[in-house]
Each structure stands twice: as C-alpha cells, then as structure tokens.
Amino acid sequence: MFQALRDTLPSNRWIRALLLIIVVGIVLTPWLFEGTRALDTAARLSIFIVLAASYDLLLGYTGVVSFAHALFFGIGAYSVAIAFDQFAPGFGVMAMAILAGLSVSLVVAFVMGLVSLRVKTIFYAMITLAVASAATVLVSQFYHLTGGEDGLTYRLPRVLTPAFRPFDDPLFGVRLTGKLFNFYTVIFVAILLFLLMVRIVASPFGRVLKALRENDFRAEAIGYNTLVYRTTATLLSAAFATLAGVLMAIWLRYTGPDSVLSLDIMIDVLLMVVIGGMGTLYGAIIGATVLLLAQMYLQTLMGSTQDVLGGWPILANLFDPNRWLLWLGLLFIASVYFFPQGIVGRFSHPRATEAEAEVRT
Amino acid sequence: MSSQNSVPVLETVGLSVHFGGHQAVQDVSCRFVRDTVTAIVGPNGAGKTTYFNLISGQLPQTAGDVLLDGQSVRGWSASKRARAGLGRAFQLTQLFPRLSVADNLRLVVQARHGHGFRFWQPASSLTQVDADVEHLLQRIDLAERAQVPAGQLSHGGQRRLEVGIMLALDPAVMMFDEPTAGMSADEAPVVLELIQTIRQEGGKTILLVEHKMDVIRSLADRIVVLDQGQLIADGKPAEVMAMASVRQAYLGESVVTEAAKS
Numbered sequence: 292m293f294q295a296l297r298d299t300l301p302s303n304r305w306i307r308a309l310l311l312i313i314v315v316g317i318v319l320t321p322w323l324f325e326g327t328r329a330l331d332t333a334a335r336l337s338i339f340i341v342l343a344a345s346y347d348l349l350l351g352y353t354g355v356v357s358f359a360h361a362l363f364f365g366i367g368a369y370s371v372a373i374a375f376d377q378f379a380p381g382f383g384v385m386a387m388a389i390l391a392g393l394s395v396s397l398v399v400a401f402v403m404g405l406v407s408l409r410v411k412t413i414f415y416a417m418i419t420l421a422v423a424s425a426a427t428v429l430v431s432q433f434y435h436l437t438g439g440e441d442g443l444t445y446r447l448p449r450v451l452t453p454a455f456r457p458f459d460d461p462l463f464g465v466r467l468t469g470k471l472f473n474f475y476t477v478i479f480v481a482i483l484l485f486l487l488m489v490r491i492v493a494s495p496f497g498r499v500l501k502a503l504r505e506n507d508f509r510a511e512a513i514g515y516n517t518l519v520y521r522t523t524a525t526l527l528s529a530a531f532a533t534l535a536g537v538l539m540a541i542w543l544r545y546t547g548p549d550s551v552l553s554l555d556i557m558i559d560v561l562l563m564v565v566i567g568g569m570g571t572l573y574g575a576i577i578g579a580t581v582l583l584l585a586q587m588y589l590q591t592l593m594g595s596t597q598d599v600l601g602g603w604p605i606l607a608n609l610f611d612p613n614r615w616l617l618w619l620g621l622l623f624i625a626s627v628y629f630f631p632q633g634i635v636g637r638f639s640h641p642r643a644t645e646a647e648a649e650v651r652t
Numbered sequence: 653m654s655s656q657n658s659v660p661v662l663e664t665v666g667l668s669v670h671f672g673g674h675q676a677v678q679d680v681s682c683r684f685v686r687d688t689v690t691a692i693v694g695p696n697g698a699g700k701t702t703y704f705n706l707i708s709g710q711l712p713q714t715a716g717d718v719l720l721d722g723q724s725v726r727g728w729s730a731s732k733r734a735r736a737g738l739g740r741a742f743q744l745t746q747l748f749p750r751l752s753v754a755d756n757l758r759l760v761v762q763a764r765h766g767h768g769f770r771f772w773q774p775a776s777s778l779t780q781v782d783a784d785v786e787h788l789l790q791r792i793d794l795a796e797r798a799q800v801p802a803g804q805l806s807h808g809g810q811r812r813l814e815v816g817i818m819l820a821l822d823p824a825v826m827m828f829d830e831p832t833a834g835m836s837a838d839e840a841p842v843v844l845e846l847i848q849t850i851r852q853e854g855g856k857t858i859l860l861v862e863h864k865m866d867v868i869r870s871l872a873d874r875i876v877v878l879d880q881g882q883l884i885a886d887g888k889p890a891e892v893m894a895m896a897s898v899r900q901a902y903l904g905e906s907v908v909t910e911a912a913k914s
Binding site: 294295298490491493494495496497498499501502505506508509510511512513514515516517520523 | 708710729730731732734735740742746747748749750751755758759760762763764767768769770771772773774775776777778817821
C-alpha cells in the first residue's frame with residue numbers, strides 16, 4: 292500500500308501539505324468544528340471525493356467521457372433507500388441492498404459499454420447522457436417505489452442514528468452518539484475506497500488505462516485488447532460510484548433525485564475532477580473540497596464581506612449573498628483559465644517543464 | 653529462390669482490400685521466411701502501408717488471408733495478432749506522448765508478460781519488467797532521457813523509441829514502416845544499426861517498407877515491389893533492380909544508377 296502511495300502521490304510538497312490538511316480536517320471535524328453543518332459538509336466531502344475520484348478513473352485515466360456517473364451514484368443510494376423503505380432497517384438488509392445495487396450498476400455499465408465503447412468516444416458520451424436522463428424519468432414515474440420527486444426518507448439501523456447513545460460522558464468535549472458512529476463509518480469506508488483506487492491506478496492495469504487515454508490505437512498494436520480494458524475501467528468506475536451512493540444514502544437518511552441522481556450532481560463531479568486535475572486521482576480531493584466549500588460557505592462569506600463593505604453601496608451590492616452563483620461562476624472560469632491541467636496537474640509535472648527548457652536536438 | 657524452400661513464418665494469400673472502387677491492395681500472395689529481411693518498395697500510394705495494415709490487423713481485408721506459422725489469423729483483432737507475434741512499428745510515430753520514455757517501454761514489456769490485468773500489485777514492484785526496460789533503454793541509447801515524456805523527445809529520439817517498442821515486444825515477425833523517415837543523416841544510421849543487430853541475432857522475420865536505396869542495400873536480403881496495389885516483382889535486390897519494368901516505371905533511373913554503382 293505504501294509503495295502504491297509513494298508511486299502516485301503528487302511530488303509537489305505544497306500539494307501534499309494541502310492534501311494532508313484536507314484529510315486531517317475531515318477526519319477530525321467533530322473535534323475541530325462546531326455544529327451539524329460542519330459535520331454534514333465533511334461527510335458529503337468524503338463521499339464526493341470518492342465519487343469524483345471514481346469519475347477520474349474513467350475521464351482522467353482512461354479518457355472515456357461519460358455522463359452516467361451520477362446514475363451509478365443514484366443506483367447505489369436508491370438501492371439502500373428502497374430496501375430500508377420496504378423492509379425493517381438492519382445490516383442484513385443493507386448488505387443485500389448493496390449487493391443488488393452493485394449488480395444493477397455493473398449490468399447497466401456493461402450493456403452501455405458493449406453497445407457503444409467499440410466506437411467513437413462521443414457516441415459513448417451520448418449514450419450515457421440518454422440513459423442517465425431516462426433514469427431520472429423512471430425515478431419520477433415509479434413513485435410508489437422511489438418516492439418520485441419527493442424522494443424517500445427512511446430509518447437506519449439504530450446504531451447509526453443520533454438516538455443511539457452508548458456512553459454518557461463526552462470524549463474531549465464531543466458526545467459519542469450513533470450520528471458520530473455513522474460519520475466515522477462513512478469516513479472510514481470512503482478512505483478505504485480511495486486507497487483501493489490508488490492501488491488500481493498504481494498497478495500495471497492502471498498503466499494500461501493511461502495508455503488507452505494517450506493512444507488507444509498503439510495500445511491495441513502492442514497487444515492490449517482496448518475494448519476489454521475500457522469496459523473493465525467503466526465497470527470499476529461504476530462500482531465505486533455505486534458504493535459512494537450507498538454512503539450518501541446512509542449519511543443523509545434521505546434519497547431523492549436532487550441529492551443523488553440529477554444532472555447537477557453530474558456537472559459538479561465533472562467540475563471537481565477538472566478543477567482538481569484530470570488523471571491525478573488526488574485532484575479529486577482538492578477539486579471536491581474547493582467546489583463543496585464554495586457551495587456551502589460562499590454565501591456566508593459574501594454576507595460578511597457585504598457587511599464590511601457597507602459604506603460603499605456599489606461594492607456592497609456586488610457582494611450581495613444572492614449573487615453567490617455569479618461569483619461561483621467566476622471562480623470556475625478563473626480556475627480553468629489559470630490551471631487548465633487542474634490544480635494538482637499544474638504543480639505535479641516539474642520534469643515536463645525541465646524537459647521543455649532543454650533544446651530539442 | 654531460398655525463401656520458397658523453407659517453411660514461411662508469414663504468408664499472405666491473395667490478400668486484397670478496396671476502398672469503394674479503389675483497389676488499394678490487390679491479390680498479393682507472398683511468403684516470408686525466418687532470418688530474412690524483406691524490403692517492400694514501390695512508389696507513393698502503391699499500397700505498402702496498407703499491406704502492413706492488413707497483416708497487422710489495423711484494417712480488415714476484403715479478400716484473401718494472412719497466415720502466421722501456417723495458421724489463418726482472419727478476424728483476429730490487432731491486439732491478438734500482436735500477442736501472437738506480429739509486431740508493427742509505424743511510419744508516423746505512434747507513442748504514448750505524455751507518458752515517460754520508460755513507461756512507454758514498460759507498457760510493452762508488461763503486455764508481453766501478460767501483466768495487464770493485475771489490479772492489485774504496484775506496477776513499480778514488477779522488477780523483471782523494470783530490468784528489461786533498463787536493458788532496452790541502453791540499447792536504444794535513451795537511458796538518460798528515461799523520465800522525459802515521450803512526446804518531448806527529438807524526432808530521432810522518438811524514432812529510436814519506436815524501434816525500442818518493437819524490441820520490447822520481441823515478436824517473431826517485425827514490420828518496420830520507413831523506420832528512418834524524416835531523420836537526419838547522422839541519426840538514421842543509429843536506427844539502421846539497431847535493425848541490423850536484430851537481424852544478426854537471428855530468429856526474426858523482418859519486413860521493411862523503405863524508400864532509401866542505401867538502406868535497402870545494406871539491410872535487405874530480398875525486395876518485393878508493389879505498384880498500384882499489385883506485386884510486380886520479387887527477388888534478390890540485384891535481380892529486382894535489374895528488371896526493366898521495375899527500373900523504368902517504379903524505381904526511377906536515378907535510383908537504378910545509384911544501385912549499379914555499388
């Protein structure tokens with residue numbers, strides 16, 4: 292494991308430091324920050340890191356453009372949600388739901404791959420977009436099962452809920468409840484899944500994925516069956532997205548189209564990967580952090596900025612919290628303009644610049 | 653001719669392909685034996701590269717067959733043919749441009765060892781692969797540039813890496829498509845020496861698309877001439893160059909006089 296980490300971690304020490312700060316920040320959130328909002332942000336962040344990283348496996352490493360990633364996320368979440376809605380909450384039911392979700396995702400990913408991965412990538416992108424749109428329609432049509440647009444609210448096994456309080460005494464000022472246990476279950480599984488992906492990109496298989504992205508024609512010519520490898524990559528990516536969806540369903544205790552299935556989620560994930568840096572995996576950590584923190588706290592930040600600028604009406608107007616989407620948009624444009632390879636990509640290729648400086652002989 | 657007495661490693665039987673009405677390769681039957689370097693020559697558009705594409709599986713034929721060790725490879729994908737021993741180097745450099753020189757070679761070596769579907773083991777722990785790659789880097793004289801992205805090598809360096817990939821693949825049949833195209837006068841001999849070494853080590857069947865007569869003279873045991881998709885001459889270099897039809901129509905007088913001087 293350590294070797295896989297050594298082989299893949301960005302070489303830039305500022306990026307490494309930033310990654311460490313984010314990970315430590317997430318893990319110690321209950322002790323570092325107050326309130327349920329911080330806890331919720333940290334849990335969502337860890338889930339979105341897994342989701343974005345699994346998308347990077349496809350987009351950044353293999354060079355496959357898919358718009359169905361939120362679909363697999365949704366399948367994972369809905370399989371748990373529907374199971375808990377229909378049956379009594381328990382870990383056996385959860386295990387069955389996870390298995391069912393994974394199977395459905397893998398079958399869907401396999402069929403989409405079989406139909407369209409053989410041909411041009413743009414065709415695959417279109418197929419995935421169509422299937423993803425169809426899924427959102429299906430979810431609202433089968434409202435008896437899925438709750439339609441309202442989604443599903445369900446009960447979890449008691450150990451994972453705030454009502455579960457095994458200890459009376461708080462630990463370093465934090466009360467140990469089922470909510471906290473739920474939080475650390477999500478964090479632990481998310482870290483495990485991320486490390487699994489690190490392991491995959493550091494493996495010989497991961498090397499082949501990069502070869503497909505760079506030049507699939509040549510990859511075929513040196514003996515790699517590109518269709519088989521590309522399909523395997525989509526299956527793996529779909530499986531990780533499904534598990535991220537399971538975590539989301541467990542954390543939120545609610546599953547609806549807007550929280551796990553919508554095109555907005557898909558676009559968020561795309562932005563996370565692009566901002567963080569495609570084909571870096573660790574970029575997902577930074578990209579998800581930037582985007583999620585901006586979404587959660589930009590409005591608050593702008594509100595306080597406006598208060599400070601109260602004396603200058605025009606400036607204060609510009610920072611009106613209602614204009615936060617404008618600033619979010621500007622933030623994206625700036626990040627793509629200044630870091631076209633993403634933040635991690637920008638700072639992790641010292642060798643390339645060195646080689647560029649050399650005279651081409 | 654000696655090539656007809658031995659068992660052919662590679663054989664094309666009536667191999668044809670047409671794009672719409674255009675017959676790019678027409679009924680080409682030819683046998684290639686071990687330890688022979690065959691130069692495939694002909695004017696531009698004669699179908700040389702297309703012929704290679706049909707053999708290595710980049711293009712499906714419309715008629716005819718390709719036999720490897722007497723077995724038909726009809727319907728095999730390019731990757732399956734590569735695994736079976738049909739190695740192909742390309743005229744326009746086809747590398748993995750943003751991967752390092754060493755990674756370009758590692759990919760080929762791990763393909764040969766069949767490591768592609770290992771998900772778990774760190775790639776860097778495949779010490780045999782790394783040892784092979786180190787050796788290859790020495791042979792193609794790129795050891796010092798091992799960590800540079802392949803796309804940033806000089807043109808000559810990229811051509812050397814192209815040959816290095818062929819060496820890494822180590823196939824029974826090696827098809828080189830103008831290995832020295834676009835190289836300067838002092839770079840080209842390095843690549844030719846590499847091919848010469850492969851030939852001397854023996855055991856290989858080498859096909860070479862080439863324009864330069866001096867290259868053909870120094871490397872080829874046999875010349876096959878294609879024109880408008882058809883095989884019009886086949887034999888020892890001196891014989892083929894002496895053929896009136898070849899001289900007049902396809903090689904051009906200047907080339908023939910140059911050849912005669914040797």
